[in-house]
Amino acid sequence: DSGVTQTPKHLITATGQRVTLRCSPRSGDLSVYWYQQSLDQGLQFLIHYYNGEERAKGNILERFSAQQFPDLHSELNLSSLELGDSALYFCASSVATTSGYEQFFGPGTRLTVL
């Protein structure tokens, strides 16, 4: 158990719909990263928040948005869903170590768009 929690575990929805994925980082970790994992693209970085502020954006579509709340949990909102958005969505929180930063990944949310 990494200490990072994600809900829901599975989500099945239809094209055109909107969903919200939730992530709670490990206690004390201020960073939350969101990644998307698909069979053909692998794990791709979407967005990074640190202590409530957006720090970096990756390959995140305009239909997707995220925020990090004062209690440090984060939500990833996916709208106007398309079949190609079906994927595993992971969040990770990070902590500084002697080797640099280590990211701890949650169990993921499997999104299926029908």
Place this chain on the structure above:
Amino acid sequence: TQLLKQSPQFLSIQEGENLTVYCNSSSVFSSLQWYRQEPGEGPVLLVTVVTGGEVKKLKRLTFQFGDARKDSSLHITAAQTGDTGLYLCAGINSGNTPLVFGKGTRLSVIA
């Protein structure tokens, strides 16, 4: 765009065999990490290599970072069925920044 290429993409071996998987990039990273991911779970960090030429051992797993900090390898000695999983390498540019992942090597160890 920084890319990490992992090879082979798939590997199926008998229990007890040795294997090596590779992670190559045209870019220099400040450090590189190896993760293992099992079905239905998130990636779990195995090791971080920071210095060019560095070798780290984790029981039967040996990780090496290339001298130029562009490539890395993972060698498993006497593979066990419990080693089955997706092995991912990830490059780090500096500090608390997003990971750049390879697509992974899917290893299957057969009893």
